[in-house]
Amino acid sequence: MLLHTRTAYRTLRGKTQDCLLAAFKRKRLSTKQLRAYSTDKRPRVLPRSASILRSSSLIAGGSVLAAFLGFLAIAPPDGDIPVKEVMLHNKPDDCWIVLNDEVYDVTGFLELHPGGAGRLLEVAGRDATAKFKQVHSQETLERMKDELIHIGKLKGKFANVITAEELRIEEQKAKIPSLETIFNISDFESIAKEVLPKSTFMYFASGSGDEFSLRENHYAFSRIFFRPRILQDIEPDSIDTSTYFLGTKVDMPIYISGFAGSRLAHPLGEKNLQAAAYEANVMEMVPKQNSFSSEEFYEDVPDDQNQWMQYHFHDREELENVEQVLREAEARPSIKGIFFNVDLADIGNREKDSRQRIKDMGDTSDLDFIIDNKYGQYTKFTWKDLEEIVSNTNIPVALKGVQRGEDVVLAAKKGIKAVVLSNHGGRQLDFSRPPLEVLAETRQMLKDEDLEDKIEIYLDGGIRRGSDVVKALCLGAKGVGLGRPFLYAMAGYGQDGVSHLIDILNEEIKNNMRLLGVAKIEDLNESFIDQKNLKLRLPKANDVLYDTAYEPLTFPDFR
Ligand code: HEM
Numbered sequence: 001m002l003l004h005t006r007t008a009y010r011t012l013r014g015k016t017q018d019c020l021l022a023a024f025k026r027k028r029l030s031t032k033q034l035r036a037y038s039t040d041k042r043p044r045v046l047p048r049s050a051s052i053l054r055s056s057s058l059i060a061g062g063s064v065l066a067a068f069l070g071f072l073a074i075a076p077p078d079g080d081i082p083v084k085e086v087m088l089h090n091k092p093d094d095c096w097i098v099l100n101d102e103v104y105d106v107t108g109f110l111e112l113h114p115g116g117a118g119r120l121l122e123v124a125g126r127d128a129t130a131k132f133k134q135v136h137s138q139e140t141l142e143r144m145k146d147e148l149i150h151i152g153k154l155k156g157k158f159a160n161v162i163t164a165e166e167l168r169i170e171e172q173k174a175k176i177p178s179l180e181t182i183f184n185i186s187d188f189e190s191i192a193k194e195v196l197p198k199s200t201f202m203y204f205a206s207g208s209g210d211e212f213s214l215r216e217n218h219y220a221f222s223r224i225f226f227r228p229r230i231l232q233d234i235e236p237d238s239i240d241t242s243t244y245f246l247g248t249k250v251d252m253p254i255y256i257s258g259f260a261g262s263r264l265a266h267p268l269g270e271k272n273l274q275a276a277a278y279e280a281n282v283m284e285m286v287p288k289q290n291s292f293s294s295e296e297f298y299e300d301v302p303d304d305q306n307q308w309m310q311y312h313f314h315d316r317e318e319l320e321n322v323e324q325v326l327r328e329a330e331a332r333p334s335i336k337g338i339f340f341n342v343d344l345a346d347i348g349n350r351e352k353d354s355r356q357r358i359k360d361m362g363d364t365s366d367l368d369f370i371i372d373n374k375y376g377q378y379t380k381f382t383w384k385d386l387e388e389i390v391s392n393t394n395i396p397v398a399l400k401g402v403q404r405g406e407d408v409v410l411a412a413k414k415g416i417k418a419v420v421l422s423n424h425g426g427r428q429l430d431f432s433r434p435p436l437e438v439l440a441e442t443r444q445m446l447k448d449e450d451l452e453d454k455i456e457i458y459l460d461g462g463i464r465r466g467s468d469v470v471k472a473l474c475l476g477a478k479g480v481g482l483g484r485p486f487l488y489a490m491a492g493y494g495q496d497g498v499s500h501l502i503d504i505l506n507e508e509i510k511n512n513m514r515l516l517g518v519a520k521i522e523d524l525n526e527s528f529i530d531q532k533n534l535k536l537r538l539p540k541a542n543d544v545l546y547d548t549a550y551e552p553l554t555f556p557d558f559r
């Protein structure tokens with residue numbers, strides 16, 4: 001039996017799976033071995049190399065001492081550039097970093113780095129490999145190697161310093177609540193706050209500006225109330241949450257949205273999402289900014305998995321090379337649609353994230369670089385570019401980040417098969433409206449133009465309960481996406497957390513449907529909701545769990 005069945009995935013759960021996959025990833029275990037372990041019903045004895053890996057991985061749950069022993073087991077590289085020399089080049093006008101034991105001068109690249117110069121300065125004069133891998137794949141390095149100056153190979157090894165924060169996180173992880181005590185999605189967020197480095201949590205949690213859109217995304221759901229139907233002839237166990245996304249059958253009307261940074265949350269990052277999505281037959285949107293290379297990532301993706309590809313253009317060159325991306329999407333059996341971002345004409349101003357980065361850097365004169373958000377960096381992407389894309393592929397093309405009904409109507413007329421109404425989880429234009437409000441407007445406009453059957457509507461942002469999902473479906477959404485909740489679930493519990501989150505949502509959706517008197521997703525409609533208050537922003541009744549987990553913006557500290 002091959003690994004690529006849902007049953008085999010189920011046998012590969014928890015820490016053992018983490019350990020095996022990590023060993024596999026680092027080529028200490030072959031695909032064959034991994035499959036054999038995953039399907040073997042006998043108690044598992046891991047290969048020695050895999051157990052060293054488990055103990056050397058702080059984040060995967062090993063002790064600090066074990067991490068140190070694991071570190072000793074790896075021989076230091078024997079190159080020409082001593083560690084001491086690298087450490088001297090730690091300034092904006094003279095910045096070296098180490099990636100995979102190779103030393104690079106990135107001074108000229110600081111201004112060009114799409115993630116901002118600050119990210120590179122955080123690791124200036126140091127080994128950046130671990131941080132780089134949390135966000136990027138090897139492909140990113142290969143693609144951009146010409147922008148960096150290769151100095152030579154590292155000689156020796158940087159001291160493995162364990163910070164007070166890492167120790168605190170380890171202590172918290174040892175006391176983490178059991179999964180059974182996680183009742184809802186906000187629980188995951190409150191735990192992620194404790195087990196993630198502050199800088200990572202702030203990167204995830206940040207919205208833009210004053211975070212009105214971030215919060216309103218969620219609160220919009222609390223402005224809709226239900227109108228249940230009574231005395232229906234429905235068997236309690238017959239509730240069916242399956243539906244069709246762009247013609248593909250999925251078992252739930254939700255999908256895992258595409259986002260950067262999964263490996264900041266957990267060492268197996270996107271692999272957790274992929275495996276849990278497959279197991280539950282839930283749609284997964286694979287991010288462009290995957291921390292695994294395509295080869296590494298798709299190696300584990302079964303042909304019968306259901307995925308969408310998310311893509312955006314950083315520069316003109318990427319747009320000119322879009323053909324390659326389309327051919328890749330078409331060639332992958334799991335990919336059922338390609339979603340292009342249309343909300344990235346610029347990057348949002350995310351102050352919580354910048355504020356935290358300043359704190360992490362301590363006393364420094366390089367603040368200009370650290371808080372530099374690279375405004376105006378993204379390339380121009382127009383309806384004309386889109387028309388060319390649509391005419392050049394047979395894979396369904398969709399747009400992520402649409403924010404007004406008129407644009408959905410236009411998209412439908414241009415042959416776009418789906419849109420995600422989204423303000424990027426409140427991370428782009430602050431005061432862009434909650435997608436739920438845009439949905440109501442959009443439905444009406446499509447109806448007026450007789451285009452309702454031409455385009456599918458999805459939305460994301462602020463969904464934290466099964467009732468939120470059901471409300472969006474009643475208003476006409478085909479399905480909804482979630483972002484941060486999956487990062488938070490992974491942070492505490494890896495793949496098990498992701499699966500638990502999906503289970504919680506599934507149970508909540510079913511429970512809501514039973515109480516509404518609805519057995520099937522396609523039977524949900526506007527008659528089940530009272531939406532007269534949808535446009536009344538800032539309700540009086542606040543959501544206690546959500547508000548407590550919410551991390552407020554702060555003022556600058558005195559020096
Ligand atoms: C020299 C090595 C590096 C190269 C070539 C590189 C390249 C890139 C590229 C191409 C992007 C844009 C990706 C996209 O949206 O299409 C990006 C974004 C980013 N990079 Fe790097 N990077 C490097 C090092 C680092 C390091 C060391 C860190 C962390 C300490 C980092 C953190 C980030 C972050 C956080 C983003 C933005 C992610 C977002 O969209 O929210 N990068 N980088």
Ligand SMILES: Cc1cc2nc3c(=O)[nH]c(=O)nc-3n(C[C@H](O)[C@H](O)[C@H](O)COP(=O)(O)O)c2cc1C
Nearest residue numbers: 204257258259260289424425460461462482483484
């Ligand atoms: C840390 C983080 C990184 C993200 N990166 C991307 C990305 O690379 N591409 C993208 O289309 N959306 C990205 N998003 C947006 C999500 O896909 C999604 O629109 C948003 O998170 C939904 O809101 P929610 O987090 O409230 O569920 C990111 C979101 C977060 C929180």
